[in-house]
Amino acid sequence: MRHEETAALERLTDADPGVAVTEEELARSREKSLAVRFTDSEQLVPGGSIDAFHQRRPRRRFRLAAGAGLAAAAVLAGVFVASSLSAPLNEQAGPAATPSAAAPETESSASPSLPEIIGAKAATGAAEIVVGANGNKAAVSTDQGVNVFMDALNSGKLGLNSGGCFAEIRPDGTSMGLIFPFGTQITGTGVILPDGTAVNVGEDFAFGGGLAPGTRDPGVCSPTGAAFLVQSW
Amino acid sequence: MEPARQEHFLAAHSACHDKVYRYFRRRAADPSTAEDLCAEVFRIAWEKCRQDQELSVLIVFGIARNVLRNHNRSAVRSLNLAQQLERQQTREPVSDDGEVRDALDRLKPEDREVLLLTYWDGFTSSEVAELLEVSATAVRMRLHRARRHLSQLLRAEQETEDVQR
Numbered sequence: 502m503r504h505e506e507t508a509a510l511e512r513l514t515d516a517d518p519g520v521a522v523t524e525e526e527l528a529r530s531r532e533k534s535l536a537v538r539f540t541d542s543e544q545l546v547p548g549g550s551i552d553a554f555h556q557r558r559p560r561r562r563f564r565l566a567a568g569a570g571l572a573a574a575a576v577l578a579g580v581f582v583a584s585s586l587s588a589p590l591n592e593q594a595g596p597a598a599t600p601s602a603a604a605p606e607t608e609s610s611a612s613p614s615l616p617e618i619i620g621a622k623a624a625t626g627a628a629e630i631v632v633g634a635n636g637n638k639a640a641v642s643t644d645q646g647v648n649v650f651m652d653a654l655n656s657g658k659l660g661l662n663s664g665g666c667f668a669e670i671r672p673d674g675t676s677m678g679l680i681f682p683f684g685t686q687i688t689g690t691g692v693i694l695p696d697g698t699a700v701n702v703g704e705d706f707a708f709g710g711g712l713a714p715g716t717r718d719p720g721v722c723s724p725t726g727a728a729f730l731v732q733s734w
Numbered sequence: 735m736e737p738a739r740q741e742h743f744l745a746a747h748s749a750c751h752d753k754v755y756r757y758f759r760r761r762a763a764d765p766s767t768a769e770d771l772c773a774e775v776f777r778i779a780w781e782k783c784r785q786d787q788e789l790s791v792l793i794v795f796g797i798a799r800n801v802l803r804n805h806n807r808s809a810v811r812s813l814n815l816a817q818q819l820e821r822q823q824t825r826e827p828v829s830d831d832g833e834v835r836d837a838l839d840r841l842k843p844e845d846r847e848v849l850l851l852t853y854w855d856g857f858t859s860s861e862v863a864e865l866l867e868v869s870a871t872a873v874r875m876r877l878h879r880a881r882r883h884l885s886q887l888l889r890a891e892q893e894t895e896d897v898q899r
Contacts, residue, residue, distance in 0.1 A: 509885035510853060516834040517854045519756035530755045530769045534776035535747060538740065637811060660804070661811055690808055702811070703774075703804030 571620045623649040624730055626713035628680045630666070630720055633687030638666040640680045640722035642730065647683075650732045651711030659691060659700050664721030667692055667702070669729070678723020680713050680730045694734055709733035739783045746779055746789035753791070753855065754798050760854055761802060774801050792864050795855075799865070837887035845880035848873055 624647045628640045657677070660670030667687075669677040684695035691701035700706050710732035713719070719728045754775055758768035775798045779789055787793075838846055851862045859877065863870040 503885070505889060506881045506885045509888050510881065512834050512888065513838075513849070513853050513884065518760050519854055522756055522759050526759075526765050526769075527752055527755055530772050531747075531751055533769055534751060534773045537773060537777040537780045538743065635811070658804070661807070665811070702808035703801070 621649050622647050624651075624714060624732070626680070626730060628713070628719055628722075628728075630722055631685075631687055633689070635689050636665060637661065637687055637689075638664065638722060639685065639687050639692055640666065640678065640719040640728060641685045642680050642683045645683045647732070650709065651730070652709060653711040653729075654707060654709055655729045655731075656705065656707040658705055659702055661702060662722070662724070664724065666722035668722065669706075676725075678719050678725065678728030679708070680719060680722075680728045682731055694731075698734060700734075706734065736784075739780075739786075742786075742789065743776075743780050743783045746783070746794060747776060750791050750794040751776070754794060757795070757798055757855055758802065760850065762805070767805075771798075771801050771805055792861060795865055833888060833891050837884055837891065840887055841880055841883055845876050845883065848876040849880040849884065852877060 622644075624642060624644045627643045629643055630638050631641045632638050655669065655677075657669040657671065659667060659679075660676065662668040662670070662676040662678075666678075667681075668679050671677065681692055682695055686693045688699065688701075691699060691704070693699050708729065708731040710730045713728045713730040722728065751772070755768060755772045758771045759765065762768045762771060775794065778797050778801070779794060782789060838850075841849065847866070848862055851857045851865065852859070857865065859873045860870050863873045866873070
């Protein structure tokens with residue numbers, strides 16, 4: 502190595518900021534980094550642990566079952582009301598004896614449109630791109646009051662894609678679009694989900710939901726087309 | 735808390751913490767950022783201990799590099815120009831030798847990284863190669879180029895100063 506290079510490396514070594522680190526700094530950092538054991542990392546997953554996420558499923562299934570039950574009851578009630586209104590009174594008195602006698606009833610009960618299912622609202626996949634104060638973008642669902650949820654788990658790391666949009670950034674550098682739930686806000690460093698949970702760039706997340714239904718284009722937030730609709734966290 | 739996981743984590747913490755903190759202190763704006771980044775590295779390490787994954791010094795440094803990269807990316811995105819200027823004005827000097835800092839800033843990022851990992855963080859060429867996932871030959875070439883370029887830059891600055899006097 503030439504003399505000049507040796508001298509340059511000596512200056513480089515002397516300029517090392519790591520040399521100026523004090524024992525006090527190290528002790529503070531040691532304490533902080535050891536404390537991660539007591540705040541179990543499961544709880545640092547935005548919105549709670551993955552186990553807790555899966556524990557929500559029965560509740561959602563109960564809601565789904567309740568919604569389906571309500572819908573079935575509404576359909577049956579609709580069929581009953583429609584058939585009783587359209588059929589003559591004397592035909593309701595007794596059971597139909599022959600297929601020919603039953604035919605008018607069948608026709609009359611099939612023709613009215615089914616009643617609207619109430620109490621269950623699924624996401625349509627509609628979203629808008631919201632731009633934060635510093636220019637970061639996020640695709641946010643415009644579906645309000647959704648109560649039918651998809652159950653897929655998507656865990657990964659939040660980052661910004663090439664379009665400056667919050668997305669899942671995979672270890673190989675590729676990204677997957679995310680559609681955040683209605684009411685999500687953008688901050689300088691990430692997003693705040695409707696219940697106040699903050700997820701920042703670089704943080705790991707575990708979101709529940711599924712591929713956004715429909716063929717709507719989330720634009721720069723999902724250049725590849727498909728996007729994951731976040732419904733629980 | 736599982737004793738095996740604790741033991742695994744404490745061994746990695748004891749072997750790596752000070753090096754990782756200094757790694758961040760050399761590259762982050764201030765001690766509190768270095769502390770936060772360091773804690774994030776060990777949070778991830780603690781999670782890996784649960785999955786019983788290996789935690790060698792190089793693996794922990796691999797985590798540290800990723801954490802720093804994410805931090806830098808989000809910092810660049812989130813700070814507007816005015817804030818960046820303000821940050822630069824209030825930033826503590828990373829080193830006393832401004833000429834060295836300027837010269838380092840002018841090196842190619844991949845050359846600078848090899849130089850700093852070698853001369854500041856104390857890794858051998860083969861360790862740097864493993865950390866950066868490049869061949870040892872590539873590391874030696876980058877190191878040779880970085881040393882030569884640094885020395886040229888420092889000499890040029892010295893000559894400029896001499897002319898000005």
